[in-house]
Every structure is written in structure tokens, then in C-alpha cells.
Amino acid sequence: xxxxxxxxxxxxxxxRNGEVVTQATTLVYVEWTRVLDxxxxxxxxxxxxGDCCERLSLVRSWRHKLIIYRDxxxxxxxxxxxxxxxxxxxxxxxxxxxxxxxxxxxxxxxAFTATELTDIASWLIEDGFAPDDPGHEIQVVGPxxxxxxxxxxxxxxxxxxxLRDLAETxxxxxxxxxxxxxLPEDHYATVGALTDADMPEGLVVAEDGxxxxxxxxVHGDEDTDIKGEAGGTDSYYGLLERVLEQTSILDNDxxxxxxxxxxxxxxxxxxxxxxxxxxxxxxxxxxxxxxVPGWCLDVASTKTCxxxxxxxxxxxxxxxxxxxxxxVQVQLAPTGAGTGV
Numbered sequence: 001x002x003x004x005x006x007x008x009x010x011x012x013x014x015x016r017n018g019e020v021v022t023q024a025t026t027l028v029y030v031e032w033t034r035v036l037d038x039x040x041x042x043x044x045x046x047x048x049x050g051d052c053c054e055r056l057s058l059v060r061s062w063r064h065k066l067i068i069y070r071d072x073x074x075x076x077x078x079x080x081x082x083x084x085x086x087x088x089x090x091x092x093x094x095x096x097x098x099x100x101x102x103x104x105x106x107x108x109x110x111a112f113t114a115t116e117l118t119d120i121a122s123w124l125i126e127d128g129f130a131p132d133d134p135g136h137e138i139q140v141v142g143p144x145x146x147x148x149x150x151x152x153x154x155x156x157x158x159x160x161x162x163l164r165d166l167a168e169t170x171x172x173x174x175x176x177x178x179x180x181x182x183l184p185e186d187h188y189a190t191v192g193a194l195t196d197a198d199m200p201e202g203l204v205v206a207e208d209g210x211x212x213x214x215x216x217x218v219h220g221d222e223d224t225d226i227k228g229e230a231g232g233t234d235s236y237y238g239l240l241e242r243v244l245e246q247t248s249i250l251d252n253d254x255x256x257x258x259x260x261x262x263x264x265x266x267x268x269x270x271x272x273x274x275x276x277x278x279x280x281x282x283x284x285x286x287x288x289x290x291x292v293p294g295w296c297l298d299v300a301s302t303k304t305c306x307x308x309x310x311x312x313x314x315x316x317x318x319x320x321x322x323x324x325x326x327x328v329q330v331q332l333a334p335t336g337a338g339t340g341v
Contacts, residue, residue: 004284004328007070009321011044013080013092014065016134021064022055024048027321028089032068032076034317036174036293037167039098039160042068042076046090056090059083065134066094070319075289077177079134096175097136102160104128111151114251117144117171118182121163124152125180128159134178141183141294146170148254165248169258174293183294185261188311188335192286193298200281205306212269213242216259220249228255230263237269265334280328291317291330299332311335 009030013021029045044066048056061080068076078096095102107127112120118140129136148169152162167173170185196203214234220226226249233239244262249255280286286297293314300309316331 004280004282004286004288005071006282006326007288007319007321008326010069010072012067012069013059014067016063016065021058022052024052024056026052028323030068030319030321032319034076034096034174034176034291034293036172036313036315037164039102040076040078040096040175041081042066042078042094042096044068044092046092047088048090057085059090059092066092070288073289074177075319078175097134097178097180098160098163098175100134101125101128101163102158104159105155105157106152106159106162107131107154109152109154111149113149114147114253115150117146117148117166117169118184120148120150121166121171121173121182124159124162124166137179139179139181141181141187144170144184146184146254146257148257149250150248150254151250162248165246168246168261169249169254170261172294176292181292181294186264186335187294188296188313190296190298190311191290191292191314192284193300194280194284194286195300196303198281198284198286199279201279202303203301205301205304205308207269207306209269211266212237213240213263213266215239215241216262216266217241217243218249218255218258218262219243219245220251220255221247224250226250226252226255228252228257228259230256230259231267234267237267242266280330288319288328291328293317296335297330297332 011024013024015021024046026047028047032042033040064080066080067074078094079099080092080094082093084091107130122138125138172183172185174181214237215231217229246258291314296311296313299312312332313335315333318329320327
């Protein structure tokens with residue numbers, strides 16, 4: 001059975017041409033994250049000496065890439081965004097492979113009609129990297145089963161923003177190393193289970209009434225009458241309505257899918273377990289590399305006045321190693337599946 005364990009990290013800095021700039025062996029701090037539907041970051045701090053200091057003086061933003069290994073297994077990589085040289089220390093901040101798409105634009109004009117969202121997302125990614133590919137792969141876990149109309153114009157808008165817009169209409173994505181993973185928003189596959197014993201610092205069970213909505217209305221392109229809706233008056237909660245404008249949506253079916261997506265995350269009232277500030281026990285029955293946003297954990301808690309057992313979606317992961325050892329924190333959100341109250 002896999003357990004979280006207490007990992008140790010190593011890093012490597014690579015040039016665009018694939019050559020190793022430095023192994024950066026004198027690490028004093030490592031932090032790497034994974035997030036859902038956005039770009040994750042990593043931070044390392046190095047106390048250089050000798051040849052290491054000379055090599056680190058050559059590190060440049062965007063020219064070089066940071067790769068992080070946990071117990072010899074690669075877990076994170078992406079372009080270096082910022083370097084700070086100070087007395088006795090070098091701090092490096094990097095973004096994952098998606099950071100490049102925030103510096104890319106559509107390179108051709110393309111219109112999609114009744115097209116699966118993962119196909120649209122794949123085109124955006126491939127088009128974004130086409131002129132200059134730092135090395136990437138796309139993994140489609142499964143179709144969203146949502147077909148929509150979208151249009152993109154050459155040199156208009158950042159590719160990363162276009163991808164984030166798609167993620168509001170039934171698609172999820174995340175980066176694992178150099179791979180961009182595309183999956184349906186209603187992907188409920190689990191990678192483990194957690195109980196109170198796995199979170200010895202304690203946790204908070206919270207009911208997020210602010211997020212509750214029983215009916216969603218999504219308006220598309222502002223120059224049209226595109227509109228979608230989902231939900232209505234509930235016999236228990238009554239009527240709570242929210243409206244969203246999503247100008248990238250060009251058809252009613254996509255607007256309706258976006259409304260259903262919003263409804264899934266806001267009704268019934270989300271009761272969730274807040275673990276964002278809780279460090280997982282090394283004995284927790286999960287494998288850290290498999291804690292990928294978009295997958296789920298079955299979480300059960302009986303230590304508070306609100307007993308709960310719920311399938312929660314991983315939306316963020318933060319791993320830190322410093323002088324006190326390794327800390328693993330996972331951020332979870334309601335899925336709409338398997339909710340227990």
C-alpha cells in the first residue's frame with residue numbers, strides 16, 4: 001500500500017538546448033505546487049558555494065527551466081520566471097509548462113462549431129506552442145461530452161486566458177511535469193482516501209452558504225441572445241439565482257453546459273473539509289505524485305460536531321521541504337458526487 005512518506009528533493013536547471021546548467025545540490029528550501037485550471041509555481045532557495053555559485057550566476061528567466069525531483073522521481077517542471085541573487089543565497093521562482101501559454105497568442109484564425117471541448121483545448125495548446133515548442137505533451141483523460149462553438153482570431157487574446165475561459169464551461173486541466181492533462185469537469189476517479197488520523201493537526205468542516213445557488217443563468221456573446229440556464233426553485237432552499245456573462249460562448253448549448261457546470265459546484269450547499277492548512281501524515285495512504293488536481297480523494301471526518309464523509313476533488317497541492325522536513329498540504333473542493341451530511 002502506498003503511503004505519503006517523507007520525501008527529499010533534488011533539482012536540476014536546464015538550458016533551452018537541453019544542457020544542464022547546474023544540479024543546485026545545496027538546497028535549503030523547496031516548494032512546488034499543482035493547481036486546477038491555472039498555472040502552478042515552484043520556489044527553491046540555494047546556498048551556493050564554489051562552482052555552484054558560478055553556474056548559478058548564469059541562470060536567466062525564460063531561457064532556463066527548473067525540474068524538481070522527489071525521491072528521484074520528477075514531479076514538477078517549468079520555465080524560470082524570476083531569479084534573486086543575494087549574499088549567500090539564490091532564490092529561483094518558476095511557473096509550470098502552462099506559463100508559456102500566458103505569453104502566447106492564437107497564431108491563426110479558427111472557428112469551431114459543435115466541437116468537443118477537449119478538441120478545442122488541444123488546438124489552443126498546439127497552436128500556442130507551434131512557433132516555438134519548449135517540449136510538451138497533451139493527455140486527454142476523457143471527453144467532456146460537451147460540444148460548443150468558439151472562435152479565435154490571430155493575435156487576439158492570450159492563449160492561457162482562452163484556456164481558462166474553456167475551463168469555466170465543463171473542462172478541467174492541469175500540468176504534471178511537461179504534460180498538460182485535459183479531463184471532464186465531472187471526472188470523479190479517486191486516488192486514495194483520508195481520515196482524521198491522516199490529518200493529525202485537525203481540520204475544519206465548513207458549509208459554504210455564500211456559494212449556494214439553486215439556479216444559474218449564463219449569457220454568451222454580448223452581441224447575441226445566447227443564453228443557458230440550469231436549476232430553479234428548490235423545495236428546501238427556495239430560489240437563489242446567479243448570473244454570469246461568458247463572452248467567449250457562441251451557442252446556447254455551451255451556455256447551458258456552463259450553467260450546469262456552475263450549478264454542480266454550488267448546489268446543494270457545499271459542505272466541505274478544509275485541509276489547505278493541514279499537513280498530511282507521512283502514514284497517510286496516498287502517493288504524493290498521484291495527487292493530481294482533477295482527481296478525487298474520499299475524505300471522512302468524525303472529530304468535529306459535523307460528521308461527514310465526502311468525495312472531494314483535488315484543486316491544489318503544495319509540497320514544502322525545509323530544515324524541518326517535508327510538509328504536504330492538499331486543497332479539496334466539493335464535486336457534487338458522493339456528498340455525505
